[in-house]
Amino acid sequence: MTNKPGIEIKIPYFAEPLRVERIVTDYTGTLTFSGRLISGVAERLLTLKELAEIDVLTADSFGTALTELAPVGSDSFHLHRLPSGEKHDIKKQSHVQCLGPARIAAIGNGNNDALMLNTVKDAGGLAIAVDNGEGCAVAAIQNANLFIVGIANALDLLLDRTRLKATLRR
Numbered sequence: 723m724t725n726k727p728g729i730e731i732k733i734p735y736f737a738e739p740l741r742v743e744r745i746v747t748d749y750t751g752t753l754t755f756s757g758r759l760i761s762g763v764a765e766r767l768l769t770l771k772e773l774a775e776i777d778v779l780t781a782d783s784f785g786t787a788l789t790e791l792a793p794v795g796s797d798s799f800h801l802h803r804l805p806s807g808e809k810h811d812i813k814k815q816s817h818v819q820c821l822g823p824a825r826i827a828a829i830g831n832g833n834n835d836a837l838m839l840n841t842v843k844d845a846g847g848l849a850i851a852v853d854n855g856e857g858c859a860v861a862a863i864q865n866a867n868l869f870i871v872g873i874a875n876a877l878d879l880l881l882d883r884t885r886l887k888a889t890l891r892r
Contacts, residue, residue: 729773729827731848732885733857740848741825742774742880746818746838748830749780749787749858753873757784760854764793766877772800774793774827779814779838781806790795823847828853829876833859848886852876 729742746754753763767776776799780787787801802817804810815837818826823845828838831852839849839862851858851866852873863869868889870876879885 726772726774728825729880729883731810731886733887736892739859740846740886740890743825744777744821744827744841745773745880746777746779746814746821746828748814748825748832748835748838750780750783751831751854752829752835752852753778754784754786754790755854755856756859757790758785759790759793760873762874763877764791764822766874766881767794770800770877770880776800777802777817777821779804779810779817781810807862810834811837815841818842818847828882829873830862831858833861835859836861836865843867850879851875 731740733740735736755761768809770776778799781804804813811834813833818828818841819836823842824847826842827848827850828842829852830839830849839851843849843865851862851869854873862874
């Protein structure tokens with residue numbers, strides 16, 4: 723999938739380590755609050771891009787995605803604009819299916835992220851539902867491996883793998 727080292731997380735009682743080669747994240751409400759990139763996200767994405775590919779999926783409701791993500795650098799992520807008028811939940815699910823969901827960490831907060839999260843979770847990848855203060859749809863929470871308050875905390879889980887062990891072990 724990628725020539726980056728990936729993120730390997732050894733979780734007690736899991737048959738195999740969780741291996742993340744790509745991070746696929748929703749933009750609006752997941753990386754942003756009211757259309758503005760949340761403080762600390764750019765720095766975390768810059769660190770994570772050395773380990774895994776990063777895909778940002780967005781309808782770009784506020785038309786600010788490129789401007790807000792500028793501090794991350796356009797060479798650090800793949801921005802995928804979702805056409806208006808189409809079912810974004812199906813588009814996001816299709817995107818992760820094409821990439822191989824078992825090696826993905828998917829992050830989202832909305833109803834339109836639930837299928838993507840479920841596809842990744844069911845394949846053995848990592849599905850994270852987040853709330854940054856704008857709410858998190860119950861469907862997103864139900865289809866995720868875990869729920870985290872704040873995208874910075876969710877990204878930190880990928881940077882400090884020991885934090886996930888206690889939460890995900892069986």
